[in-house]
Amino acid sequence: MAAERVLRSHRGAILNPFAIVAQDGNALSLACLSAEASAQGLAVGQSLSDARAFCPNLMTAPENPLQEAGFLAGLRRWAGKYSPWVAEESPASLLLDITGCAHLFGGETGLADAIAQDLLHLRLTGLLGIADTPGAAWALARFAGQAAQAHRSGDAIEQEARATRSRAFKRRNWERGGSAPARLNGDTNAPTIAPAGQTRAALSPLPVAALRLPRDTCTNLNRLGVRIIADLIGLPRASLVRRFGRDVVLRLDQALGADPEPISPARRTHHFAARLSLPDPIGLDEDIRAGIDRLLPPLCDRLRKAGRGARQLRLWCFRTDHTTQIIEVGLARPNHDPDRMRPLLLLRLPDLDPGFGIDTLRLEACVTEPLTNIQHKGHADAVETARKLRDGGNSMADLMGRLGARIGLENITRLHPADSHIPEKTATRMAAAYCAPATDWPQSPLRRPITLFQPEIVTIQDAGETPSAPPRCFRWRRREFHTHTATGPERLSPEWWLDDPNWRGGTRDYWRIETKTGERLWLFETKTREYSGGWFCHGDFG
Numbered sequence: 001m002a003a004e005r006v007l008r009s010h011r012g013a014i015l016n017p018f019a020i021v022a023q024d025g026n027a028l029s030l031a032c033l034s035a036e037a038s039a040q041g042l043a044v045g046q047s048l049s050d051a052r053a054f055c056p057n058l059m060t061a062p063e064n065p066l067q068e069a070g071f072l073a074g075l076r077r078w079a080g081k082y083s084p085w086v087a088e089e090s091p092a093s094l095l096l097d098i099t100g101c102a103h104l105f106g107g108e109t110g111l112a113d114a115i116a117q118d119l120l121h122l123r124l125t126g127l128l129g130i131a132d133t134p135g136a137a138w139a140l141a142r143f144a145g146q147a148a149q150a151h152r153s154g155d156a157i158e159q160e161a162r163a164t165r166s167r168a169f170k171r172r173n174w175e176r177g178g179s180a181p182a183r184l185n186g187d188t189n190a191p192t193i194a195p196a197g198q199t200r201a202a203l204s205p206l207p208v209a210a211l212r213l214p215r216d217t218c219t220n221l222n223r224l225g226v227r228i229i230a231d232l233i234g235l236p237r238a239s240l241v242r243r244f245g246r247d248v249v250l251r252l253d254q255a256l257g258a259d260p261e262p263i264s265p266a267r268r269t270h271h272f273a274a275r276l277s278l279p280d281p282i283g284l285d286e287d288i289r290a291g292i293d294r295l296l297p298p299l300c301d302r303l304r305k306a307g308r309g310a311r312q313l314r315l316w317c318f319r320t321d322h323t324t325q326i327i328e329v330g331l332a333r334p335n336h337d338p339d340r341m342r343p344l345l346l347l348r349l350p351d352l353d354p355g356f357g358i359d360t361l362r363l364e365a366c367v368t369e370p371l372t373n374i375q376h377k378g379h380a381d382a383v384e385t386a387r388k389l390r391d392g393g394n395s396m397a398d399l400m401g402r403l404g405a406r407i408g409l410e411n412i413t414r415l416h417p418a419d420s421h422i423p424e425k426t427a428t429r430m431a432a433a434y435c436a437p438a439t440d441w442p443q444s445p446l447r448r449p450i451t452l453f454q455p456e457i458v459t460i461q462d463a464g465e466t467p468s469a470p471p472r473c474f475r476w477r478r479r480e481f482h483t484h485t486a487t488g489p490e491r492l493s494p495e496w497w498l499d500d501p502n503w504r505g506g507t508r509d510y511w512r513i514e515t516k517t518g519e520r521l522w523l524f525e526t527k528t529r530e531y532s533g534g535w536f537c538h539g540d541f542g
Helices: 002-009 035-039 048-054 065-079 108-121 134-143 162-167 199-203 215-223 229-233 237-244 246-256 285-306 338-347 379-390 395-407
Strands: 018-024 027-033 059-062 086-089 093-096 273-282 308-319 324-335 358-370 413-417 427-431 451-462 473-476 479-492 507-515 520-527 532-540
Touching: 002 018, 002 027, 002 065, 018 035, 027 035, 027 048, 065 086, 065 093, 093 134, 134 199, 134 246, 199 246, 215 237, 215 246, 229 246, 237 246, 273 285, 285 308, 285 338, 285 358, 308 338, 324 338, 324 358, 324 395, 338 395, 479 520
Parallel strands: 018 059
Antiparallel strands: 018 027, 086 093, 273 358, 308 324, 308 358, 413 427, 451 473, 451 532, 473 479, 479 507, 507 520, 520 532
């Protein structure tokens, strides 16, 4: 699929063998091949240097997982015409539950023919398998008609000692310049549709690799003489589990239908976007503003009809040099009002570089949320709500949106109460755009500083009268302070069920210190069973 995606984008301009190249450590290997490349004897996993030796006119392109995933997602939406229950199986597979759908196309054979015909029109190559279980359909699509390969190939050189074998050239016809077979030792006309209730018979002649087992497990099974699924079905289950693990038995049961394997289709995604293609490139701010004004009304109409509001907008500016400039803004509340989106986009226009000109604008609501209509208690309540909205009822959301366009919505936070006696854990910092203001702050009789900071070392100049008393004179932040009054101590112990690095010093005795110069500080002394630790300043009462 990855190779044909690139070939489709070039619209038939590439006639040579083509392959997608992946980075495997420090080496480059083939990840996907076109039909012409496969006919030349190239194989997936082969190193690029060996592939160029076999096929000097090979053309390559680097793999792009993101674009390939997007292309597969597009094929998933296309496959919705055959079944409403479609799931993706990366990197290049689709899984359809056609229960109750096949009769609409004249049966399973008619459905398979329709899919094959549509793939032909899309210039894509596909392998199809239909069976009672997903595992059986997977096996038929990939291994129908293929005979199991023997562990030993019959080549005397390959079966010699390791040192001799490493110096020998593998004696395969297509590696000596001949053409590669389409299917090794297989029947290209083998049926890929298993009749209902005959899954076991359809899977029995297939190799054990059709059970989606790891390569090492398949190799070990072949060494024991277990080459096809029929050989595996008759073996004792306990021995298989002890020797190869649970996966072999699980995959076999899933393929035969003894162990359920439900299909998890992708969730429905909402796409809201508007596109404006320009006859001539633009670069002035006034022209870009005019383009935004053209895009916002149709986008908001689609959002309003779907009952959703945008939380994040993305403006794509496609330049004439085939590069893209992207502007993203977030909204503090879901909204489909163009008058509230336009100012946020205009705030980000100075960050836009039009270059040699912009020929296409695309505005997308990449994150949306459902919007529910307000249920009014009566006419008076509806009038009051309309008046509040007209007088700026969303002023706080607009303010957060404007601030978020400059510094990011994630940097605007609110404090919410938390259940902990540790001073720095009594509140949790949360994103203001995604939470409501806290109204249930607990009333505590304990006084806490207005400002908390990381504990800072305090140097004792004159200790107290007793070992447990606060210092009469201390130095903090390169200043000397004299204690006027001291209130305490308030002993706090760490949460023993948590390993907090900041509280590994043990129990603390906190004091509220008022200095002779008017500062009100929160000092504590660490306490252990053996000795008393140092003094630290943890907050300022202001």
